[in-house]
Amino acid sequence: KHRPDILFTSDDLEQGYGIDLVKEAKLVSTEIKALIFLRRETKEVVDEALDAGADGVMFVSSVGSGNGDFIQSLLTTLKGGIYYPADVRDLARDNKQLNDAPVIDYQLTERELEVLNAIVGGLSNKGISESLFVSTETVKSHVSTIISKLGVRDRTQAAVFAIRHRIVG
Template sequence: MQFDPKSEQLQAVTQKSKSLWGGKTAVVAMGDLLTLAAFSLFPPITNTLVGSCSTEREALAACKDKQPDLLYVTECLEQGYGIPLAVKVKAVSPNTRVLLLLHRENQEVVRDALDAHIDGIAFVSSIGQGFDGDFFKSLEAMADGNTYYPKKVRETAGFKKGLILNELSSRETEVLEALCQGMSNKEIAEVMVVSTETIKSHVSTIISKLGVKDRTQAVIACIRAGI
């Protein structure tokens, strides 16, 4: 893939990313120092950055101290690992949302991320694909407080279709599938031509029926059910 930093598409993504995360803060944790530097210098990231780290210990300390809105992390760090870091960060900074950028597109890593209740996953291979790429879509979803597990990630997880969703109505299942795609309540309401309050009610019912505590866990239950 050719990468043109001056392309119109990339410039448009850059501008929209700035507006998505305006006024928010972020920490970046990546094991490869060149990738860490390049990512940290990307304008939408730079403008929100309160910590740029290569080790699990440094990133955890930065999140505890700064309480950022978002943590970008890769699975492999210079010292430590990204998925255990995500769990620790949730304990010291509960409102920090975690976006895991995966180099390895394999089942084991994706399932580990599901077990850690990570808010969003994007494969590194999706970076540079503009508005249609999972990286931008994950940022857009998480800026609105949603969860993002794209189709490629769900397929990589490899769960066979199960019975866990049988107790949901067809409309509730439809809403849950939309949540998996990172759609907000407003976006789902527009597609289904109902009110936002109706979607909120469906989401609350879904969470209750599945016995989970939030949207992220509901989405993970959906993925484990092979949806």
């Protein structure tokens, strides 16, 4: 009803399931930034959170440890980036599927791979433009091309796809 800018939730709510809340919020407003804190550190739960479209995923156990910083996740997502720390990315990689799947060449240029790696690293378009010394319009063009080549809906899905298929680190 109020279209908030950001949603904070955990997977373990008093009433309902936080990942379902993220899905519903994203259906109502694609612009909402969703941060989810997971109590259960399993591949299945991480996959659910990523599939729901969470822009930031952290484990509750990592909050305050330096491995998953709440403030960093908040700042990153509010600037338009995504926040998937290394421990989340590691669980999201699908080793079995990769071993069974044929190698697919997505025909990304070297620059597009740099942009995709920056997206996975949580950088916003502005952050990418500053780190690669190009205009934000050029970054937007690269992001659009990446999304098209990977056949995904948005930059969050592009990051999830890249992590799962080990396109970038």
